Amino acid sequence: METFKYRELQQLLKSQIIKGVYKEGDLLPSENVLSSEHDMTRATVRQALQKMEDDGYIIKRKGKGSIVNLKKKRLGLLSFKGFSEVISHTDDKVNNQILEGPALQNWPDDFFYTLSEAESEVGCYFLHRLRLINQSPIMLEYTYIPNMNLPKFAEAKLVNDSLFTTLALNFEIEIISMDQEVRAVKADEELAAFLETEIGEPILHTYRKYGTSRKDFFIYSSLFFNTDSYAIGSYFQ
Known part of the structure; x- marks a missing residue:
């Protein structure tokens, strides 16, 4: 009950x-x-405030209290660098949970990008992952890789938990460009559960089409970002 109360106060x-x-x-x-106002113990209130500070909404000052501070750490996850590469330049602890795949399957009906005839015929490898930073879920990933000359792709473990590194080292496929659509959506029950947020909370959603060094070989992703703890941005050099 107290756990529920702390989350209730935090939200x-x-x-x-x-x-x-x-x-x-x-x-x-x-x-x-x-x-007193919310009929809960001080320990529960303290837990809610600590989570608020961890998520970048407040800072706690000894002798003053909890001060609203919305300066979140920014992640360059809207660039076409992979998640692993972006986070490798920080001191944050990263955890990647593979929820499904890579598994060979047909393309989903009503796919979010128009596929070529060749792509449609060969099917795709599907990869479903949850990416966490400091134990907080940040990105839910649905990625589709065409089944085009990728021998034993589903059998091999991802190199350093990175899809892009695996493609580069094992298949000499480099990511060279990205087409991206960005929009805000409301978290449904599934998204809220994975990203540990409330149903109806705003979630950043992107569709991506990655161009590669291999002719006519594209990678497609649908990504959902929880921005409670981090701002999501781009880096240009």
Whole structure:
């Protein structure tokens, strides 16, 4: 019950910050006040505030309290660099959970990009992954790789948990370009469960088509980002 209460308070305070009830630099009510107002222990309130700080919504100052601070760490995940490459340049702890695949299958009906006749005929390898940073789920990935001259692709383990590194080292396929569509969607029950957010919360969704060094060989991804803890951006050099 107390776990539910801490999450309930965390979501309430986050919603109030997003809506502007508490603005940048504002002081949140004290632990004593929040404990009394929401009928919960100070330990539970402290847990909710700690999670708020971990997610980049507040900073705690000794002798002052919890101050609204929305300066989130930014990840360059909208660039065409892979997740592993982007995070390798940070001190964050990364965990990749393979939920399914790589597995050979037919292309989904109503696929989000138009496929060539050759692509449609050969099917694809499907890879479903959850990417976490410091134990927080950041990206839910659905990736489709054409079954075109990739011998034993599904049998081999990904090199350093990286699809792009595996393609480069094992098949001499480099990522050289990316077409991308970005939109905001509301989390449904499945997304909310995977990304540990609330149903109806805004989620960043991108469709991607990666161009490669191999002629007429493209990789396709549908990606969902949880921006509670990190801002998602691009780096250009």
